[in-house]
Amino acid sequence: xxxxxxxxxxxxxxxxxxxxxxxxxxxxxxxxxxxxxxxxxxxxxxxxxxxxxxxxxxxxxxxxxxxxxxxxxxxxxxxxxxxxxxxxxxxxxxxxxxxxxxxxxxxxxxxxxxxxxxxxxxxxxxxxxxxxxxxxxxxxxxxxxxxxxxxxxxxxxxxxxxxxxxxxxxxxxxxxxxxxxxxxxxxxxxxxxxxxxxxxxxxxxxxxxxxxxxxxxxxxxxxxxxxxxxxxxxxxxxxxxxxxxxxxxxxxxxxxxxxxxxxxxxxxxxxxxxxxxxxxxxxxxxxxxxxxxxxxxxxxxxxxxxxxxxxxxxxxxxxxxxxxxxxxxxxxxxxxxxxxxxxxxxxxxxxxxxxxxxxxxxxxxxxxxxxxxxxxxxxxxxxxxxxxxxxxxxxxxxxxxxxxxxxxxxxxxxxxxxxxxxxxxxxxxxxxxxxxxxxxxxxxxxxxxxxxxxxxxxxxxxxxxxxxxxxxxxxxxxxxxxxxxxxxxxxxxxxxxxxxxxxxxxxxxxxxxxxxxxxxxxxxxxxxxxxxxxxxxxxxxxxxxxxxxxxxxxxxxxxxx
Amino acid sequence: xxxxxxxxxxxxxxxxxxxxxxxxxxxxxxxxxxxxxxxxxxxxxxxxxxxxxxxxxxxxxxxxxxxxxxxxxxxxxxxxxxxxxxxxxxxxxxxxxxxxxxxxxxxxxxxxxxxxxxxxxxxxxxxxxxxxxxxxxxxxxxxxxxxxxxxxxxxxxxxxxxxxxxxxxxxxxxxxxxxxxxxxxxxxxxxxxxxxxxxxxxx
Numbered sequence: 211x212x213x214x215x216x217x218x219x220x221x222x223x224x225x226x227x228x229x230x231x232x233x234x235x236x237x238x239x240x241x242x243x244x245x246x247x248x249x250x251x252x253x254x255x256x257x258x259x260x261x262x263x264x265x266x267x268x269x270x271x272x273x274x275x276x277x278x279x280x281x282x283x284x285x286x287x288x289x290x291x292x293x294x295x296x297x298x299x300x301x302x303x304x305x306x307x308x309x310x311x312x313x314x315x316x317x318x319x320x321x322x323x324x325x326x327x328x329x330x331x332x333x334x335x336x337x338x339x340x341x342x343x344x345x346x347x348x349x350x351x352x353x354x355x356x357x358x359x360x361x362x363x364x365x366x367x368x369x370x371x372x373x374x375x376x377x378x379x380x381x382x383x384x385x386x387x388x389x390x391x392x393x394x395x396x397x398x399x400x401x402x403x404x405x406x407x408x409x410x411x412x413x414x415x416x417x418x419x420x421x422x423x424x425x426x427x428x429x430x431x432x433x434x435x436x437x438x439x440x441x442x443x444x445x446x447x448x449x450x451x452x453x454x455x456x457x458x459x460x461x462x463x464x465x466x467x468x469x470x471x472x473x474x475x476x477x478x479x480x481x482x483x484x485x486x487x488x489x490x491x492x493x494x495x496x497x498x499x500x501x502x503x504x505x506x507x508x509x510x511x512x513x514x515x516x517x518x519x520x521x522x523x524x525x526x527x528x529x530x531x532x533x534x535x536x537x538x539x540x541x542x543x544x545x546x547x548x549x550x551x552x553x554x555x556x557x558x559x560x561x562x563x564x565x566x567x568x569x570x571x572x573x574x575x576x577x578x579x580x581x582x583x584x585x586x587x588x589x590x591x592x593x594x595x596x597x598x599x600x601x602x603x604x605x606x607x608x609x610x611x612x613x614x615x616x617x618x619x620x621x622x623x624x625x626x627x628x629x630x631x632x633x634x635x636x637x638x639x640x641x642x643x644x645x646x647x648x649x650x651x652x653x654x655x656x657x658x659x660x661x662x663x664x665x666x667x668x669x670x671x672x673x674x675x676x677x678x679x680x681x682x683x684x685x686x687x688x689x690x691x692x693x694x695x696x697x698x699x700x701x702x703x704x705x706x707x708x709x710x711x712x713x714x715x716x717x718x719x720x721x722x723x724x725x726x727x728x729x730x731x732x733x734x735x736x737x738x739x740x741x742x743x744x745x746x747x748x749x750x751x752x753x754x755x756x757x758x759x760x761x762x763x764x765x766x767x768x769x770x771x
Numbered sequence: 772x773x774x775x776x777x778x779x780x781x782x783x784x785x786x787x788x789x790x791x792x793x794x795x796x797x798x799x800x801x802x803x804x805x806x807x808x809x810x811x812x813x814x815x816x817x818x819x820x821x822x823x824x825x826x827x828x829x830x831x832x833x834x835x836x837x838x839x840x841x842x843x844x845x846x847x848x849x850x851x852x853x854x855x856x857x858x859x860x861x862x863x864x865x866x867x868x869x870x871x872x873x874x875x876x877x878x879x880x881x882x883x884x885x886x887x888x889x890x891x892x893x894x895x896x897x898x899x900x901x902x903x904x905x906x907x908x909x910x911x912x913x914x915x916x917x918x919x920x921x922x923x924x925x926x927x928x929x930x931x932x933x934x935x936x937x938x939x940x941x942x943x944x945x946x947x948x949x950x951x952x953x954x955x956x957x958x959x960x961x962x963x964x965x966x967x968x969x970x971x972x973x974x
Contacts, residue, residue, distance in 0.1 A: 334878070337902070337910045344916045349834020411832030415870040444781065452780050460781075461788040468792050472800060481810075481865030483803040485873045490799035498792070534788060538795030544875060547848040549860045551806060557798060620848055624840060624877035695877060698850030702880050707908055 319362025627688025661742025676722025687712025815965020826957025
């Protein structure tokens with residue numbers, strides 16, 4: 211006991227010292243650029259000018275600009291010259307093929323994964339439904355859902371948005387568009403093979419690592435090809451500073467393959483050691499792959515839509531390095547109370563609490579950037595999804611830190627509470643941010659506006675409403691389940707029966723979410739075919755042509771042109 | 772000048788990212804590897820037989836792990852012992868487990884010592900065929916695809932399931948496929964009730 215307390219203290223002090231050292235080195239400028247780097251996502255005189263391709267009408271974008279003129283006038287020029295607009299068109303053009311492939315694949319997996327999730331959810335309160343075929347059994351559909359979400363939807367969406375962001379962030383056309391496209395296709399093939407293997411009963415058996423190694427090969431090669439294209443683009447960059455989104459995406463592209471190689475290395479992992487490795491992987495794939503991609507998107511789109519640099523660029527770097535350091539060690543909190551060495555669990559609990567540092571850094575930064583312009587959410591679909599997603603990030607992270615405390619963990623572990631928490635992170639945060647990003651990216655890629663603005667609203671309210679039902683219901687159910695399970699005076703079956711109404715609630719919420727995804731997918735499909743209402747909004751770079759004159763007028767009279 | 776400082780930050784970024792990953796991998800993967808790799812198997816634990824290993828594959832293929840853990844906890848954390856799930860497990864209990872099946876969910880009970888609580892093969896077969904015939908209120912899926920529904924004369928060596936009367940269908944036999952027999956053989960191997968040295972218990 212004394213040993214544990216000592217260890218706890220040493221780990222904690224060590225982490226604080228590391229944090230202090232880092233802050234000191236940053237204050238000495240060792241980590242580069244400072245506030246100037248926060249401006250590299252804007253053209254020379256662009257600050258003050260909103261960019262929102264998903265604004266549903268020209269009037270809406272005008273209104274958005276109006277909001278920013280009223281609430282955030284920086285006194286800068288707010289001008290995008292025709293030359294700069296042309297340059298940006300070329301940048302967006304350069305990544306079209308791989309981005310379209312990745313995002314289309316992502317949407318396909320989103321729909322499939324939603325159906326899997328819904329079927330699995332129904333099966334928990336209707337256990338005799340669809341039991342005759344082995345591939346439809348709960349124990350296969352559930353991991354198929356998880357993997358289709360994680361490696362199909364989330365990863366392909368993250369890759370697509372990243373491939374699109376790189377040319378913009380580095381002001382360099384994508385080098386090797388076909389290489390990246392081939393990588394995306396291989397990734398898609400790997401996911402398909404992996405899901406097929408799970409349904410056929412060929413799972414590798416570890417959570418988050420169910421794909422057999424044969425399916426991981428195309429994933430790995432595909433990811434590497436995308437990485438090569440992005441690295442070559444990075445080498446040719448023409449920007450003086452690396453924006454923080456570049457840091458996040460690049461680090462994620464280093465971390466994911468490392469995780470996969472270590473986790474899949476044949477023949478070395480065994481027993482309890484493998485369990486420790488399993489959760490090192492399981493949590494790092496969230497913290498060092500999805501989280502960086504999600505945050506990279508927020509750090510780009512939030513300031514870009516608002517036409518206003520991020521509140522503190524330095525703070526975003528603090529967030530980056532502390533996320534990397536603390537998050538990489540939290541995995542052991544999945545084994546609290548399990549047969550693993552105590553120091554490992556202690557280390558993970560301490561770092562889980564330290565995660566509050568990067569979370570506050572990100573939260574404060576987002577909040578200070580968006581604050582005062584919240585009425586902009588009315589006019590910008592991108593912002594609506596991204597700001598809400600950012601808030602869910604803070605919530606999910608703080609909740610995660612709390613759940614790592616033994617006193618909470620004892621109740622929540624082994625229950626549906628954890629499932630709800632996982633959805634808060636990967637859905638509430640990551641998926642919402644990806645929806646927002648795709649609303650921004652697709653009009654630029656397709657040179658076509660979202661045809662039906664009402665479908666965007668419908669999508670938003672279905673998924674947000676559905677998710678609220680899902681999360682609140684399942685969290686309550688999971689907590690009650692944990693309480694019953696810990697009560698030795700009650701039979702175990704009580705912990706099963708108490709969850710039933712909440713499992714049904716989850717199915718209701720999940721159905722709404724699935725419906726929202728179908729709406730989104732249909733809208734996406736119409737967009738791909740360039741069908742539907744052709745609208746001449748301000749969303750297209752070619753059309754608004756914010757010449758110095760018109761922008762100056764915008765900036766001064768603050769109204770709709 | 773600007774290009775150079777950009778290069779420096781790329782190198783810093785890459786080396787920082789790799790160093791941090793290496794540190795975490797050292798702590799959470801390598802340290803457990805080196806501290807646990809020489810764990811001797813306990814006297815009371817024997818390696819799985821070929822049939823039990825086939826059953827274990829079936830346990831993996833059908834995702835039993837998504838509802839059942841295999842790690843009874845100590846009495847200070849949870850009443851697992853009071854429920855008859857066995858003593859807290861130790862690393863030595865898992866030396867033959869590749870891949871590990873510790874699990875993260877208890878929609879159903881812990882199974883590390885299920886053979887002790889439920890030693891009957893017939894019970895397990897019937898319960899796999901229709902859990903609610905044995906445990907009203909259970910939400911475990913039924914696994915009819917592990918069985919054949921046959922009529923006519925019994926074949927030599929077939930193992931048929933004896934369901935409770937209200938679940939029987941006249942003239943129909945429920946015969947276990949080989950996979951069901953393997954899976955039950957694995958479940959019946961799950962007994963870690965042999966004593967372990969106190970020092971082996973994870974702190």
